[in-house]
Amino acid sequence: MNEKLYINQTKDVFDAIVVGSGISGGWAAKELCEKGLKTLMIERGRVVEHRKDYIGESKGPWEFPNRTKVDNLLVEQQYKIQKQCYAFNDATKHFFGNDSELPYSTEEGTNFSWIRANQLGGKSLLWHRQSYRYSDFDFNANKADGHGNDWPIRYKDLSQWYSHVEKHIGVSGAKENLPQLPDGDFLPPFEFTAPEQAFKQSLEANFPDRKLIIGRAAHLTKPSEFHISQGRGQCMARNECQKGCSFGAYFSTQSSTLPAAVKTNNLHIAPNSVVHSLIYDEVTNKVKGVRVIDNDDLSTREYFAKVIFLCASTLGSTQIMLNSKSSKFPNGIANSSGVLGHYLMDHNYNAGASAEIEGFEDEYYSGRSPTGIYIPNFYYEPSKYNKKFVRGYALAGGTGRTDWRGKAWNKGIGKDFKKHLTQAGKWHISLGAQGEMLPRYENMISLHQTKTDKWGIPQLHINCQWSDNEKLMMEDAAVQAENILIKAGYSNVTRYTSYHVNAPGLAIHEVGTARMGKDPADSILNGYNQTHDIPNLFVTDGASFCSSAVANPSLTFMALTARAVNYCVNEMNNHRI
Amino acid sequence: MTDFSKNTSINENTRRSFLKQLTGAIGATTAYSLLSGNNLAIALAYNDNKELLDRIPLLFSKTQLITLASICQTIIPKTDTLGGADVDCHGFIDHQLFHCHTEEEQQNSLAIVNKIETISLQYFGHSFHKLECEIQTKVLNYLEMTKHFSSIDSNHFKSLKALIVFGYFTSEIGATKALNYQAVPGGYKGSIPYNENAKSWGSLSYY
Ligand SMILES: Cc1cc2nc3c(=O)[nH]c(=O)nc-3n(C[C@H](O)[C@H](O)[C@H](O)COP(=O)(O)OP(=O)(O)OC[C@H]3O[C@@H](n4cnc5c(N)ncnc54)[C@H](O)[C@@H]3O)c2cc1C
Numbered sequence: 001m002n003e004k005l006y007i008n009q010t011k012d013v014f015d016a017i018v019v020g021s022g023i024s025g026g027w028a029a030k031e032l033c034e035k036g037l038k039t040l041m042i043e044r045g046r047v048v049e050h051r052k053d054y055i056g057e058s059k060g061p062w063e064f065p066n067r068t069k070v071d072n073l074l075v076e077q078q079y080k081i082q083k084q085c086y087a088f089n090d091a092t093k094h095f096f097g098n099d100s101e102l103p104y105s106t107e108e109g110t111n112f113s114w115i116r117a118n119q120l121g122g123k124s125l126l127w128h129r130q131s132y133r134y135s136d137f138d139f140n141a142n143k144a145d146g147h148g149n150d151w152p153i154r155y156k157d158l159s160q161w162y163s164h165v166e167k168h169i170g171v172s173g174a175k176e177n178l179p180q181l182p183d184g185d186f187l188p189p190f191e192f193t194a195p196e197q198a199f200k201q202s203l204e205a206n207f208p209d210r211k212l213i214i215g216r217a218a219h220l221t222k223p224s225e226f227h228i229s230q231g232r233g234q235c236m237a238r239n240e241c242q243k244g245c246s247f248g249a250y251f252s253t254q255s256s257t258l259p260a261a262v263k264t265n266n267l268h269i270a271p272n273s274v275v276h277s278l279i280y281d282e283v284t285n286k287v288k289g290v291r292v293i294d295n296d297d298l299s300t301r302e303y304f305a306k307v308i309f310l311c312a313s314t315l316g317s318t319q320i321m322l323n324s325k326s327s328k329f330p331n332g333i334a335n336s337s338g339v340l341g342h343y344l345m346d347h348n349y350n351a352g353a354s355a356e357i358e359g360f361e362d363e364y365y366s367g368r369s370p371t372g373i374y375i376p377n378f379y380y381e382p383s384k385y386n387k388k389f390v391r392g393y394a395l396a397g398g399t400g401r402t403d404w405r406g407k408a409w410n411k412g413i414g415k416d417f418k419k420h421l422t423q424a425g426k427w428h429i430s431l432g433a434q435g436e437m438l439p440r441y442e443n444m445i446s447l448h449q450t451k452t453d454k455w456g457i458p459q460l461h462i463n464c465q466w467s468d469n470e471k472l473m474m475e476d477a478a479v480q481a482e483n484i485l486i487k488a489g490y491s492n493v494t495r496y497t498s499y500h501v502n503a504p505g506l507a508i509h510e511v512g513t514a515r516m517g518k519d520p521a522d523s524i525l526n527g528y529n530q531t532h533d534i535p536n537l538f539v540t541d542g543a544s545f546c547s548s549a550v551a552n553p554s555l556t557f558m559a560l561t562a563r564a565v566n567y568c569v570n571e572m573n574n575h576r577i
Numbered sequence: 578m579t580d581f582s583k584n585t586s587i588n589e590n591t592r593r594s595f596l597k598q599l600t601g602a603i604g605a606t607t608a609y610s611l612l613s614g615n616n617l618a619i620a621l622a623y624n625d626n627k628e629l630l631d632r633i634p635l636l637f638s639k640t641q642l643i644t645l646a647s648i649c650q651t652i653i654p655k656t657d658t659l660g661g662a663d664v665d666c667h668g669f670i671d672h673q674l675f676h677c678h679t680e681e682e683q684q685n686s687l688a689i690v691n692k693i694e695t696i697s698l699q700y701f702g703h704s705f706h707k708l709e710c711e712i713q714t715k716v717l718n719y720l721e722m723t724k725h726f727s728s729i730d731s732n733h734f735k736s737l738k739a740l741i742v743f744g745y746f747t748s749e750i751g752a753t754k755a756l757n758y759q760a761v762p763g764g765y766k767g768s769i770p771y772n773e774n775a776k777s778w779g780s781l782s783y784y
Contacts, residue, residue: 058760058761060749060752060753060758060760061747061752061783062747062748062749062752065672065676066672066673066676066677067669067673067743067744067747068747068783069673069676069677070677071676071677072676072677072678072679073676089783091783190765190767191765191766191767191768192767193767193768194767194768196767234764235764235765236761236762236763236764237762237763237764237765238760238761238762238782239782240782361771361773362770362771362772363768363769363770363771364768364769364770364771364775364777365765365766365767365768365769366759366762366765366766366769367759367762367763367764367765367766368762368765368778368780368781368782369765369767370765401777403777403778403781404742404746404756404777405743405781407742408738408739408742408743409735409739411721412721413651413652413714413717413718413721414651414652414654414714415654415656417652417653418653418654418656418755419656421653421742421746422755422756422776422777423773423774423775423776423777424771424773424775424777424778425777
């Protein structure tokens with residue numbers, strides 16, 4: 001460990017504090033440091049060092065006691081909620097939060113699966129790296145159909161910041177010229193399989209409003225000089241990213257933003273520091289610092305800075321704000337509007353279809369693609385909406401040849417069966433819906449009246465449900481996905497919906513609860529992620545979203561963060577902060 | 578019939594039996610809290626270097642484990658690569674059911690192993706593991722055809738068989754010798770030629 005980098009007690013007043021070290025916090029710290037600000041990154045969890053702490057990486061399944069599955073008892077005691085995440089297994093479990101230590105409650109009759117990754121790097125270690133720009137159809141949606149408040153920004157405000165981010169992190173993808181899914185500054189795309197190429201042709205011929213593209217993913221398919229100089233290398237196509245990648249081939253805080261911030265010598269990190277609340281000075285109307293409780297020994301300490309960036313994840317940042325009470329802000333800091341905690345959204349990943357593909361027996365693939373195929377939203381503006389619901393969804397999926405995992409259920413005993421198991425089987429295809437969720441006042445988080453966690457911080461109480469709009473959308477998505485596969489001539493097509501089984505949370509795209517807006521009376525942040533009420537307080541993670549849009553949100557967290565830092569530093573230089 | 582590698586570790590057996598006993602005595606959850614998560618995982622880490630008869634199984638009796646070993650070897654026999662029992666699928670299954678499966682799945686697996694033994698004795702006059710290979714195959718074929726066996730038996734067998742297949746192809750031999758293993762592929766190609774005699778990939782993303 002770098003002694004100078006990691007600190008515990010200090011009386012220094014930093015130029016900036018960043019709370020959180022995930023995708024958003026990493027970006028805030030890098031940008032602030034590169035602009036010359038002495039920055040303290042505060043992280044509640046332990047230090048995870050690049051390479052050294054990727055303890056599940058590069059192991060065969062036989063090297064795990066339960067062949068990558070997690071022991072029942074351990075799940076029961078520590079991971080009851082986290083286990084619902086598809087990426088949770090014995091090789092990744094140490095990057096997930098311990099549910100027994102991180103309790104929260106849900107309103108009776110509702111549920112929310114809150115997936116956490118409380119460590120240096122946050123969920124950037126675990127994410128699936130799908131990276132898409134939002135378009136003006138997304139930023140305009142609330143205004144166009146009247147759900148939620150209008151985003152105070154448009155694509156032109158963000159496009160240069162998307163480029164800025166993409167060049168740094170490296171996003172693989174192909175230019176497609178689609179109005180609803182702007183192109184970016186891409187590295188070469190991952191390849192399609194042969195059946196995917198055929199599927200693309202059939203889809204685009206049968207449905208002129210639909211396109212099949214390769215999933216855009218934050219992987220270095222062809223690292224630039226800059227990436228290499230950062231110690232990052234080309235993607236090896238192991239698709240075991242969530243264990244950590246010593247090649248630094250996918251974007252994480254550890255591989256990308258942290259080295260950039262460290263290089264400036266302006267960064268300090270306070271790990272194991274759970275932010276309890278913000279210290280607010282009513283006289284100057286500024287936040288002065290944060291109150292911290294030690295993650296391990298529960299002792300308390302404070303850190304001070306001129307500006308504060310909350311990047312503690314959507315629910316984490318809002319929890320801190322709700323818990324920062326003063327006589328001026330009795331219901332949470334910067335909450336004069338009263339909307340803090342409201343308009344919680346996730347994406348709805350609860351419908352899809354799959355099928356078998358005849359032929360292509362002489363085709364195979366080499367390596368494990370870390371991305372998949374993607375059909376961008378085709379209901380992207382009111383005139384294109386389905387009549388039964390508003391907004392839309394994308395369909396994401398993939399193809400592959402059936403292996404022993406599927407064949408294990410077939411009949412057969414002995415030599416021929418063994419041979420059958422070792423051969424590549426039939427091609428199959430699956431498509432899963434990724435639906436937009438409407439911003440609704442009723443979907444909200446608040447602090448529990450009585451329950452606290454082991455740090456004495458009030459627990460979050462979550463009240464969030466799918467509305468009829470989301471359910472109808474999933475019903476349609478299942479039918480459309482099925483229809484697409486039938487039209488492509490595939491066999492054994494089956495469809496499903498699962499919104500009755502899965503509560504919100506599992507798309508792990510939670511956004512909203514401290515939304516932006518033009519009007520301080522019904523929003524927390526302005527168009528630069530600065531709180532309307534307190535000029536030196538910024539919230540740049542998903543909490544700031546006005547709508548969930550359709551595509552994966554994290555690239556937009558990064559772009560918003562970089563833009564907010566740029567604005568903040570300019571304001572500081574001009575003495576307005 | 579099968580032969581098994583010889584390698585005993587008294588310590589390991591003692592520890593496993595201690596844990597088994599402790600769990601039996603005070604309940605799994607309490608036993609678990611006594612031993613911190615990690616230590617328990619290490620203590621109970623499955624290890625395939627065990628002499629069959631010296632092993633203290635967690636779920637199956639020693640006799641049942643012998644039957645199970647023969648079932649594993651019958652489903653996945655030795656060919657140019659080792660078979661199911663050769664790579665200790667039975668030991669793995671005993672471990673895996675205990676640690677990662679529900680009580681119902683455990684009971685169903687025990688029941689089907691017992692049933693296979695009963696039918697073997699009843700129709701062929703010998704324990705399953707003493708039967709000729711062809712007869713062993715026949716018994717398991719009957720099971721899949723629900724001849725002499727019920728459809729419930731057949732369903733239980735389906736799950737057990739899937740677990741045997743899982744055990745085999747997640748073993749080192751299964752993943753790297755019976756299949757083609759790419760630890761570090763070096764990049765992704767969407768299209769390469771394939772013929773049906775080639776082995777499929779044993780290196781998979783486990784989600
Ligand atoms: C399996 C998985 C797959 C995903 N796939 C995708 C994808 O393909 N594309 C996409 O766009 N998104 C994806 N996501 C979502 C993505 O990971 C998150 O949107 C993103 O990481 C959020 O970044 P963040 O920095 O705001 O929050 P986080 O990454 O969660 O980081 C927040 C940090 O703040 C810290 N913190 C919280 N509270 C406090 C406190 N009180 N005091 C101090 N520190 C605190 C936490 O410990 C954490 O380190 C996926 C997520 C998961 C888990």
